[in-house]
Amino acid sequence: MTEKFTVEQKERxxxxxxxxxxxxxxxxxxxxxxxxxxxxxxxxxxxGREGFGESSKGDEYQKEIDDLKRLVGDQALAIDALKKSRHGRK
Structure with a gap:
């Protein structure tokens, strides 16, 4: 049955x-x-759709989201450190 229907047909x-x-x-x-x-x-x-065999795309998106979250966190820490160093110089 797996080959009989496309993911879209199963979903429908x-x-x-x-x-x-x-x-x-x-x-x-x-x-x-x-x-x-x-x-x-x-x-x-x-x-959902992952149950029908399309999980690799979702996994790629989740990895990209996690990487971007890490990047934003790193930038927030760098900005905070810069702000603290500026306040210390005044």
Missing amino acids: IVIESFIATNIAELCRRHDVSVAQFHRLKERFLEG
Whole structure:
């Protein structure tokens, strides 16, 4: 089943299930067994798109965010040190 649907299709099926009144009918329309659907939904709820195999991009973004936070923190410390050294000279 993993190759049968794209990430977007899996996502659409699970999201559609949130408003569906009949899960069996939803599964028939998308040619998915009820067991497969429940696995998709569980994976989706556990990790959203990451649960469907797109975690590497998210990991890259998180690393970049962490690096930028560190950089901002370093700059804040440098600015604070400069301010303190200026006040000490007056």
